[in-house]
Amino acid sequence: MNKIKSESYIGFFFLISYTGCTVAAGFVTLPSSGATPYVGCNISGNFGFMYDSTYPTTPDDACVVPKGLAVGLSLNASPEDGFVLQTANNSAISAFSESLGTLTERVFRNAPTSECIYAKQVLMSGTSTHDYHPQLNGNQKIEVNDFVFGGYTGNASVGYAKQSNSFPSVYRIGRTFTSVQKQNTSGYIDIPAAGGVVGTEINGVGQTFSPIIPTALQQQAPFSANWIDFTTRVTAGIDQNGVAFPSSPNMYIKQTCTTSSTSVVPNSFKLRQTGRLTQPWVVITSSSRAPSADIAP
Secondary structure: OOOOOOOOOOOOOOEEEEOOOOOOOOOEEOOOOOOOOEEEOOOOOOOOOOOOOOOOOOOOOOOEOHHHOOOOHHHOOOOOOOOEEEEEEEEEEEEOOEEEEEEEEEEEEEOOOOEEEEEEEEEEOOOOOOEOOOOOOOOOEOEEEEEEEEOOOOOOEEEEEOOOOOOOOOOEEEOEOOEEOOOOOOOOOOOOEEOOOOOOOEEOOOOOOOOOOOOOHHHEEOEOOOEEEEEEEEEOOOOOOOOOOOEOOEEEEEEEOOOOOOEEEEEEEEEEEEOOOOOOEEEEEEEEEEOOOOOOO
16 A cells, blocks of 8 residues: 655655755766666765765765865855856755755856756755654654756766765766665665666665565666656754764756756656665655756656
């Protein structure tokens, strides 16, 4: 039995949905076809199961943008030479009848090359309770494992940067709408294969209280022409491991552009808890700024 939770509470089980390194390789081109929609970034730390407290170094610096390192996105610093800040926006992320956090967005443009870098960063609120199931006793703190952005049609290069060594890395980035569950258990793969049902929010085994090995089909993600998935680890308060990571990395998408124009696109931003320990699946859908209004999965 799966029930969906929208802006007003409807139900709960496995899936809840809300609408409303100092030397680094730099940007990496996402595949548009082939065996997997993903590129691996930093996987030696096992996707945040080990404490992520250093800047990535070789070979786990594949997607790190050096100029963005140790620089908060709010400081408006370009992640690459030749790009100039064009627009800066901050917006609230609302869920669970409260403000969950703030989405910071920046657009940088290189006029001679006709390229734009679309930058995103999420900071969880320090005052909200972040209770994804308020009908249960206590606070069930959400842990975001994937940030997914729609409205990016065409070829794309991606990267990230940690503004503090104690903030989380990005572990993989995918040209997909679907997030794939990752557990600290034998049988879970680091880079999902291409495949699966288009439009699936999360693929995996669901909420688990004992190790369940997913099948190959449960570790697939279909390609998307419009969406990009950043797998990381951001917590709204102390998580099940007793740590807190309130700030996401700076997440960067680079594409060709004729102008730096973006608009607020409803339902173009997903925050997903994919059940990293014994947590249920949670999906929060919000708005973000994007160069295209096409957000078909």
